[in-house]
Amino acid sequence: MALRKIANELFLSTCSKQRFGYKIKLQNLSQIYQISTRNVFRSTLMKGVEMVSNDDFKIKRREGKLPLIETKPNNKPLILLFTWMGCTPKQSDKFVDLYLEKGFDVLVVSFFSSEVILWFQGAEKKASILLDFLHQNEAYQPIIYHGFSVGNGLWSSMVWQMSQNMDKHRRIMNRIKGQIWDSPPQTSNVVRNICYGVFPTSKTMGQFLYRIVRGILDVTGTDVLTPLYDRNARIFHNPPFKIPSLLFCTKGDMYSELEGNLAAFENWKSNGIQAYIKYWENSKHVGHFHLHREEYVGAINSFLSAIDDENQELEEVIAPYVIPQIQRIQIQNIR
DSSP, X not given: OHHHHXXXXXXXXHHTSTTSOHHHHHHHHHHHHHHHHSOOEEEEEETTEEEEESSOOEEEEETTEEEEEEOSXXXXXXXXXXXXXXXXXXXXXXXXXXXXXXXXXXXXXXXXXXXXXXXXXXXXHHHHHHXXXXXXXXXXEEEEEEEETTHHHHHHHHHHXXXXXXXXXXXXXXXXXXXXXXXXXXXXXXXXXXXXXXXXXXXXXXXXXXXXXXXXXXXXXXXXHHHHHHHHHHHHHSOSSXXXXXXXXXXXXXXXXXXXXXXXXXHHHHTTOOEEEEEESSOOTTOHHHHSHHHHHHHHHHHHHHHHXXXXXXXXXXXXXXXXXXXXXXXXXXO
């Protein structure tokens, strides 16, 4: 009721301004109607980290750390949604909505170019903060990871940190029931990818920035990104924990090369990991959901349903929704 009252007042306030045309008023009405008929609660926990839920939650702030969150019920399934560099809220909200409809809370983690370039002060530190958040908020279980592009590098850093202290992080690992990898970086030229990612709409500017950065690294000998990429690539190809995994990839992706993805998938299977892959002949880097939405969502539903066979905690999340018949997501023939 409170949301509806706020929405109505916001609509009247907005549309009373005569500079807005009829189409603008209709757009506002549509957006506010969605707000007024659906309770979605959001809170920014720190720069680049946002919690989204269907249910209200209380936040207890902690200095220098992510907050404690009180939820009802006590055990809430959680999606760790690690977005790609340059992802807009409008783009990430499509995935948030997908999981909210299934009863998950969603922790949206954005990744910035500065955190990649200054990896130890940026991404590595962020990984530690997120692990502390999961430690302190044990009510969130089970946990499913879903990451895109360079966001997968941040997740790999978290997995690496957990592998370095198994006793400390075992409780977190026991709560993680699945991983979904979308367009993970599969090229050794990580510096080039970062520079191109800063200017996603201008290849010329990306090339220009790459030449500058590459020159600085060659002169100073301070290229710490390539060794970190190699470490995270080893984590991706040979994960220290046998967590069920789903991989989305395509042919011709310069940032997520197909050969590396197929090699990782084969390694997962040979190591006894419950592994699935969805491959397209014609798609784009982190664009699979946009271009092949029905297949993409179907693969996620099948994956969640498949891992539910061994994880009964997920049954209550998935049961109210129509899930396709469980099928193993087979790798398609490459021609």
